[in-house]
Amino acid sequence: MRTKPTLSTKLLAMGAGFLLVALASISLTLWVTWKLEGGAAAVNEAGRLRMNMLRMVLVLQTETAEAVQERVRLFDASLDLLRTGDPSRPLFVPWSDETRSRFEAIRTQWAQARSGWVTTLPPDRAQTLAQADAFVQQVDGFVDAIEIQIAGWTAALHLFQLFMMALAIVAAVTFMAASYLLVINPVARLQQAQARLRQGELGTRLPVDTDDEFGQLSAGFNLMAHALQASHDDLEHKVVEKTASIAVQNQRLAALYEVSALASTASSLELLAQGFVQQIRRVAGADAAAVRWSNEANERYVLLAGDGLPRTMAEGEHCLHTGSCLCGQPQAQARTRVIPITPSTTVALPHCREAGFETMVTIPVQMQQRLLGEVDLFFRSPIELTDELRDLLEAMTRHLASAMEGLRATALEREAAVAEERSMLARELHDSIAQSLAFLKIQTQLLRDAVNRGDEAKRDRSISELDVGVRECYSDVRELLVHFRTRxxxxxxxxxxxxxxxxxxxxxxxxxxxxxxxxxxxxxxxxxxxxxxxxxxxxxxxxxxxxxxxxxxxxxxxxxxxxxxxxxxxxxxxxxxxxxxxxxxxxxxxxxxxxxxxxxxxxxxxxxxxxxxxxxxxxxxxxxxxxxxxxxxxxxxxxxxxxxxxxxxxxxxxxxxxxxx
Missing domain, CATH: 3.30.565.10 (Histidine kinase-like ATPase, C-terminal domain)
Structure with missing residues (x-):
């Protein structure tokens, strides 16, 4: 399968193209410039031929044959240089048909003039000048041909420079457009999407139009946004669940707090049971509720309080023998139970079924392995008791058991206080008045004996002792009264x-x-x-x-x-x-x-x-x-x-x- 080029490949190809174009244009410009420099040097060398021809004419008239030979040699060297060129200078003739014909004419005329000038006889002055003028004209024509070639190259160079300027403008525009399409626009889209994501628009997605790096970045951004949105939605779901759980816990704590407050403020078992049955019915969502008290031997269950119970049911089940009905479970089997009440259910007392209840929940009220009673919840529809609700109801029932035991302990404390007070009174009476009364009893017996014997002295002494004893007993009574009233x-x-x-x-x-x-x-x-x-x-x-x-x-x-x-x-x-x-x-x-x-x-x-x-x-x-x-x-x-x-x-x-x- 053919794959699309990546962004790096596109940018490298674009850069390589711009580099090749720049190198080609620079190379072409250097080559044309080199050609122009060589042609200019050829023009200079051709101009030197004119000057050498004039010197040749002068030498022919004034100098010796050896000087003429030297000048001829130099003239031949110039012609040979023009013919072969010198790349190191650079010097070369921009050859064309015109320049070649002009150069051949110069060589031909030079060959004719040379054959006549190198003889032993000095040439005729007039003829020499005529030949020199003709040669100079040929050289001028050659120079003109070269300059025409140079002018053509110069015009071509100017045109190429204009072309390169236009190409540079087009390349710049192309580069900016390509940069915008390939880099700037995708980066801007990423920035905008990121900004929307920061603002909370977690559903923001980018279109994946290409397979290049920006396409991969867009796909990665979409995956990240999807993961973030999923995490946020999951977090919101967890927060909602946690909030609901906290609300449930708060409701349970509030219910337990209300039960604790009731346990601390209830002054009697009846008030405690009546307040508790209302609270547990509200928490459980029951249609009716009852609190039953069991004696220490667990022989019977007495209805302490009820909420929502029909009158016939409250009167008929005021006192139940243990195990006689679905309510009132024995201590050995005491546990929280959910009991369906169906037409086929065997019950000794039909009050539950007649009242329209379909489910009953029984919760034992236990305290230190002792069964204090039972809480019964009645529902007119089938229910399933969750573990959380079961724990809450059992915790409330444990609070009820603690409160009932506390009331019992308080009653025992009051009884013990009364007993202690009576014991203290007994000790006080025994340690004070009882001793005096015992002394009086002895003196009374002595008085009776003295009266029987007719002993008046002992009789009077006993009467005096009795008087003193009665006074002391009276004083002791007054002191006890003062003691007991002291605060x-x-x-x-x-x-x-x-x-x-x-x-x-x-x-x-x-x-x-x-x-x-x-x-x-x-x-x-x-x-x-x-x-x-x-x-x-x-x-x-x-x-x-x-x-x-x-x-x-x-x-x-x-x-x-x-x-x-x-x-x-x-x-x-x-x-x-x-x-x-x-x-x-x-x-x-x-x-x-x-x-x-x-x-x-x-x-x-x-x-x-x-x-x-x-x-x-x-x-x-x-x-x-x-x-x-x-x-x-x-x-x-x-x-x-x-x-x-x-x-x-x-x-x-x-x-x-x-x-x-």
Whole structure:
């Protein structure tokens, strides 16, 4: 197959043609110029023949024969030069018929004149001049013939130069046209196509008219534009898909966020279930939805909330036994299922079919291998549950399970708080009023015995003891009421301490002072309550046993909290007080100190008053150190209950407890 020449071949052929034409024109011009130079030299040489003829005539009249011979020889040499020419000068006669006949006539006449001039006798003067004139005329005719030839060559050279000028103009125009058609126009089309491509016109294509380099460039540009357009379309498709995926993810995140918000704000299981069933129905696009709760033994399912359910279905399926219908799956078989409801489907309760539902999706509500209930979604058309939707529904159901467990934990916490409060009341009553009531019971028995025996002295003494015991019991009741009504500040315990000292001063008439030293982090409210109760117990002991007239309370905030209760009473011997003494105030204080991880120290000397010091652990120790009981020593006694194995509160787990009796 014949192939079209390429652009390089065309440009090389055009350049080679222009070069050949230029070389040919230059060669022809040089050749014509060389011819003209040779003819001009021949004219000069012919003119020299005229001059040599005149000298020959002069020599013939005046010189010797030898001189004549020399001149003849020179004349023959000139004629021979004209006949043969000299390319080195250059010199040659532009021969033609006219110049040849003229030259032959010159040679013939010279031969005749020479034969007569070379004799021994000098020629006749008149004859010699006549012959010389005739010879000069022949030479002039020869020169005229040569000049005619030179004039013809000169005219031809002028014409050729004009032709070359016209050819140069035509060649320039041809070169510009060819350059425009072969180079400039294709480059401009490429530039325009590239500009449109940059502007976003990805459908831009170039026509492929030739098989040359620009044709190949056009084909390559088209391939590049096609690839770019395909990539752009694919990218747009991917962006659309990604945007749709992100939108779906946002919808899922929004649904999960709404479920989380509902779980954090719902105050009861009914409100949680009602809000959840509406949200999961909207997310799943179901025609109806139901949330069922199962008891711990998984014996039955109770309808907590429904959305879109027919009334007959809600009433008829309010409580289902496990496994009795398509709803309420046993725990061992609990999994997400898509159940078609067809006329041939065997169901114990026909409410789903009667309501027109064709598909049901059941999702178990599980929490830590425990089945809490089930979510049922009803559709009036066949559906296929995608993996993404399945994951979303299961994630929402897990949030529901966490929320249900959280409500259950909150209820247990409230129950535990009530139980703890009751336990605390029981301890307070047991440690204070119960002891006094036991003492009164003994005194009552002694009084009965004294009355039966008629012992008036013991009767009166028992009545006095009963009166004192009733008064102390009454005082204990009042103190308990004061303790239970005391409230602390979340920022600082100082205001509560001042209120306690004010009440104590009003009840006892004792002078009190409060000193706050240093600055530190505030105590937690629960820790403030325990510390306040210990301070109140110390003040109660001062009121009951010290006989003091003044009480000072000094509080150190840094480097750790320390509370010192100092009185100016009669004091006592600490070592003489047994741990099982009927005076239970110290035991109560030890127990409270043990619960909060504090160190309780009691220092007293008979006649010099008593000092009770309560030192709390540092904040860092309170959050990092496990409880470490203090080593036993002569001045410290382990608190009651420290080795009993009772469960410790977070405050107790803060540090060690050591009490000094």
């Amino acid at each position: 602390t500040s979340e920022e600082d315990i100082e205001s509560a301490l001042r209120a306690t000292l004010s009440k104590f001063e009003h009840q006892t008439g004792m002078a009190t002072t409060l000193g706050m030293v240093g600055h530190g982090l505030p105590l937690a409210p629960d820790l403030q309550i325990q510390v306040l109760h210990m301070v109140q117990e110390a003040l109660s002991n001062v009121r009951k046993h010290s006989g003091a007239t003044r009480v000072d309370l000094l509080v150190h905030r840094h480097p750790r909290w320390r509370f010192e209760v100092q009185d100016n009473g009669k004091g006592f011997d600490v070592a003489s007080v047994p741990p099982d003494s009927l005076h239970v105030g110290l035991g109560i204080m030890r127990e409270r100190a043990h619960r909060v991880g504090a160190v309780l120290q009691v220092e007293s000397t008979p006649g010099q008053g008593t000092r009770v010091c309560i030192e709390l652990p540092t904040v860092t120790a309170a959050t990092t150190m496990p409880p470490q009981p203090a080593p036993p020593s002569a001045a410290s006694i382990a608190p009651q209950g420290a080795a009993s194995g009772e469960e410790l509160t977070p405050a107790v787990a803060a540090g060690r407890v050591a009490t000094t009796a």
